[in-house]
Amino acid sequence: MLKNKKVAVVGNQTSMIPGTSGQFVHLVDTLLNSNIKVTKVFAPEHGFRGKADAGETIKDGIDAKTGLPIISLYGSNKKPSAEQLKNIDVVIFDIQDVGARFYTYISTLHYVMEACAELNIEVLVLDRPNPNGNYIDGPILEKEFTSFVGMHPVPVVHGLTIGEYARMMNGEGFLKNKIQVKLWVVNLKHYNKNETYKLPIKPSPNLPNAKAINLYPSLCFFEGTNVNAGRGTNLQFQVFGSPYLSAEVFNFEYTPQSNEGSKSPKHLGKVCYGKNLSNSENLNYLQLDWLIEAYQNTENKNEFFNSFFNKLAGNASLQEAIKAGKSAEEIKASWQDDLADYNKRIKPYLLYE
Template sequence: MKFNIFKNTVLLFVLAIISCASKAKNKNIENLVLTNTLVDTTLKTSKETKIIVGANQTESYLPLLEKKNIGIVANQTSVIFKKNDTYTHLVDSLFTLEIHIKKVFAPEHGFRGQADAGEVVKDGIDTKTNLPIVSLYGKNKKPSAQQLKGLDLVIFDIQDVGTRFYTYISSLHYVMEACAEQHIPMLILDRPNPNGRYIDGPILEKKNTSFVGMHPIPVVHGMTIGEYAKMINGEKWLAGEVNCELTVIPVKNYNRELNYSLPIKPSPNLPNDQSINLYPSLCFFEGTNVNAGRGTNKQFQLFGSPFLNPSVFSYQYTPIANEGAKYPKHQNKLCYGKDLSEEKQLEHLNLSWLIEAYQNTKNKADFFNNFFIKLSGTSKLQEQIESGVSAEAIKTIWQSDLEAFRKTREKYLIYK
C-alpha cells in the first residue's frame, strides 16, 4: 500500500512537470488529464485485461480541442469512466472544463438515450448544460451546412453493437459526409464492439439501401466505430466520394477476441450482455409478426406471437407498454414462443429460431412484412425460408461473399 502511494505521488509529480512545460494547455485541461491518469479509468473483460476506451484518453485529445468550437455526436454511452464503477458524461466533463461546445447532435434514442426505437427525436435544449441539441433521427438524419456553421471540429463518441441495422453507423455515415462537405475534421473516440468476434449474414444489396442498412456489408461486420469510419472513407461510400478528415483515438489493450461487457445499455431495449449477444439473430423478427421481447423485461432475449403454435412453443408471455416500448408488438395479447435468456453465448448468426417460427405459424402469408427485406438487406433470405431451405444451406451460400468482405475489411482494422 505504501509503495502504491509513493508510486502515485511520483507519477503525479512527473506529470505535473510535463504539463507545466506545455504552455499551450489551459489549467483546467491539465487538471483533468492528471486526475484521469491517476484514477482507475479502465474496464475489465472476462480475461481481466484492462481496456481503456478512447474517451478516457484525455491526454490524447484535449489538446486538439483547445480554442476550437466543438460539436459532439453523443448519447448516454458517451462517458469517461472513473474508479468504483462511476463515470461522467463526456459532454458534461468537457462543458465543466469550459471547452467551447456549441451544440450536441443526438442519434436514434436521443442524447440521454430515452426514446423508443423508431421514435422521432426532437431538437431541443439539454436541461443540464443548456446546450442546443440537434436531432439526427427523424426527418433530419444528416447535419445541414447551417447546423455545422461555425464548428471547427466534430467529436463522435457512441457505443455501437456491431450490426448493420443498428442505426448508429448510419448516423456516422451522414455526419462524416456533412463534415467532409463543409471541410470540418472529425474526432472519433473509439469503443469496443461487443459482437466483434465474428462476421456473419448476407451482404446488403444496393437496391435495398435504407437507414437500417447503408453499405454492402454483412449483418454482423466485426468492426469498431473507428474501424468502420475508416472503411466508409476508404471504400468511398460518401456522396460524391468525398473524404472526411478523421482522427481516431483507439481503445487501449483491446482485441476482438475479448468478451466486453457494456456498463451502460446502448439503447432502451438492449439491457444486458445477453440481449446484445442475441440481438443480431433476433432482430430479424422485427420484420415479421413475431414480438422479440419488446414490452417485457427480457428484450431481445425471447420471442413469441399469438400466431405461433402453442403445442410447439410452450413458453407464454404478454407484452405490455414499458420503458423503451410504448406500443410493443402484440401489446396485451398472449404470445407463445421461446425464452432464450439462458442460452449460451453465440459466436454466429442463428437462423433456426426464425425458420422454426415461420414453419409453425398459423398463417405463413402474414409472417413477413416489408421491413424484413430492409433488415436482411436482400430478398433472397425470405425466399429461401419460404422455400424450405435449411439454415445450414442458407449460411453456406453466404460464405464466398463473406470471404470477400473479410479481405476488404482487413485494410481498415486497428485491432487484431
Template sequence: MRFNVFKNTVLLFVLVLISCASKTKNNISDSSELLIQTKQDSINNKLDPIVVGANQTEAYLPLLKGKRVGIVANQTSVIFLEKSKEAKGKSFTHIVDSLVSLEVDVKTVFAPEHGFRGTADAGEIVKDGLDVKTGIPIISLYGNNKKPTADQLKDVDVVIFDIQDVGARFYTYISSLHYVMEACAEQNKTLIVLDRPNPNGHYVDGPILEPEHSSFVGMHPIPVVHGLTIGEYAQMINGENWLKNKVQCNLTVITIKNYNRNMRYDLPIKPSPNLPNAQSINLYPSLCFFEGTTISVGRGTDLQFQVYGSPYLPKTDFAFTPQPNEGAKFPKHENKICNGYNLSDVSPLKTLDLSYLLNAYNTTENKADFFLNNGFFTKLAGTKKLQEQIEAGWSADKIKATWTSGLTNFMVKRQPYLLY
C-alpha cells in the same frame, strides 16, 4: 544358461532405464505445460484494463484547444472515473459534462436514434431542444434530419463522435456516423471518433447488403455482423468511398488501449432501451430479423431481445404479454399472449443463428402473413433472397452456404481498416 540369465538381466535393466527416462520426459513435459499455463493464467489475470477513446483526454484535448466543438452523443458517451479504494467498480461522467468542466467550447450536441438520454422508442422522432444540465442546444439526427446541415455546422470547427455501437448492420448508429462524416467532409470540418469496443466483434456473419436495398437500417455492402469497432467502420467508410460524391472526411480515430476483438466486453450502460444486457446484445443480430415479421422479440417486456413469440405460434411452456414500457410505447401484440421461447439462458452465440427464424416460420399459424407486407424484412436482411429461401424450405446450413463468397470478399476488403 548363465549367459542367458545375464542377458535377460541386462535387458530388463535397460528396459527399466528406458521406462524411467520416459516417465522423466513425460514429467518434464507435463511440468512445462503446467508452467506455460500458469504463466498464461498470470498474464490473463494481469491484463491492463481496456481504456476507451473517450477516457484518453490527453490524446484529444489538444485537438480541441481554441476550437468550437460539436458532439454526437447519447447516454453511452461517458468517461469512466476510478472510484476510491473503499468503493467497488467505476463511476462515470458524461463526456459533454466533462468537456464543459474542462472549458472546452461545446457549441452543439447532436442526438442519434433514441435521443440524447437514450429513452426514445426505436423509430420515434426525437425533437430538438436544450440539454437541461448545460443549456447546450441539442439537434436531433433522427427523423427528417439525419444529416447535419451546413447551418447546423456553421459555428463548429470540430465534431466528436462518441457512441457505443453493438456491431450489427441494422443498428442505426453507424448510419448516423455515415451522415455525420459526409456533412463534415462537405463543410470542411474535422471529425474525431472516440473508439469503443464492439461487443459482437468476435465474429462476422450474414448476407451482404445489396445496394438496391440500402436504407437507414443498412447503408453499405457489408454483412449483418461486420466485426468492426465504430472507429474501424469510420475508416472503412472513407477508404471504400461510400460517402456521397466520394468525398473524404478529415478523420481522426482515438483508438482503444489494451483491446483485441476476441475479448469479452460487457457494456456498462445499455446502448438503447431494448438492449438491456449482454445477453440481449449477443442475441440481437439473430433476433432482429423478427422485426420484419409477425413475431415479437419481447419489446414491452423486461426480456427484450431475449425471447420471441406471437399469438400465432403453437403453445409452448413459455409465454409473455407485451405491455407499454420505456422504449416501447406501442409494442407489437400489445396485451396479447404470445406463445414462444425464452432464450435468456442460452450460451452466447458465436455466429448468426437462423434456427429461431426458421422455427417460427415453420410453426406459425399462417405462413402467408408471417413476413410483413411493408418490405421491412428485406431491408433488415439487405436482400430478398433470405425470405425466398425461408419460404422455399431451405435449411440454415444451405442458406448460410450462399453467404460464403460474400463474407470471404468482405473479410479481405475490411482488412486494411482493422486497428486491433
C-alpha cells in the same frame, strides 16, 4: 486536438467516461470542465439521454444540465445541415455500437461524416469496443435494399469497432460522391476482439444487458415479421413469440405490455407463444434456426413477413430461401464467398488484432 476549436458532440447516454470519483461522467460535461468549447450536441435515435422508443421522433431542445442546444439526427433530419454545423471546427462522435448492420448509429455516423466532408470540418471518433466483434456473419447488403437500417455493403454482423467502421466508410468511398472527411480515430488501449466486453451502460432502451446484445443480431430479423422479439417485456431481445405460433411447439408464454422503450409493442396485451433464450449459451454466429422454425410453425404463412424484413436482411433472397424450406446451413453456405471477399476488403481499416 481540440484546444481553441469550436466543438460539436454526437452523443447519447453511452458517451460516458470514468470520472475521478470512480463514477461515470458524460463526455460533454468532461469536455466543458476541461475548457473545451462545446457549442452544441447532436442526438441520434433514442435521443441524447437515450429514453425514446425505437423509431420515435426525437425533437430538438436544450440540455437541462449544460444549457447546450440539442439537435436531433433522427426522423426527417438525419444529416446535419450547413446551418447546423456553422462555426464548428470539429465534430466528436462518441456512441456505443453493438456491431450489427441494422443498428442505426452507424447510419448516423455516415451522415455526420458526409456533412462534415462537404463543409471541410474534421471528425474525431472516440472508439469503443464492439460487444459482437468476435465474429463476422450474414449476407452482404445489396444496393437496392439500402435504407437507414442498412446503408453499406457489409454483412449483418460486421466485426468492426465504430472507429474501424468510420475508416472503412472513408476508404471504400461509401460517402456521397465518394467524398472523404478528415478523420481522426482515438484508438482503444489493450483491446482484443476475442475477449468478451460487457457494456457498462445499456446502449439503447431495448438492449438492457449482455445477453440481449449477444442475441440481437439474430433476433432482430423478427422485427420484419409478425413475431414479437421481447419488446414490452423485461426480456427484450431475449425472448420471441406471437399469438400465431403453435403453442404445442413453443411452450413459453408471455404478454407484451407498454413499458419504457416500447410504449406500443407488437401484440400488446395478447398472449404470445415462443421461446425464452435468456439462459441460452452465447452465440458467436448468426442463428437462423429460430426464424425458420417460427415460419414453419405459424398460422397464415403469407402474413408472417412484412415489408421491413428485406431491409433488415439486405436482400430478397433470405426471405425466399426460408419460404422455399431451405435449412440454415444451406442459406449460410450461400454467403461464404461474399464473406471471404469482405474479410479481405476490411483489412486496411482494422486497428486491433
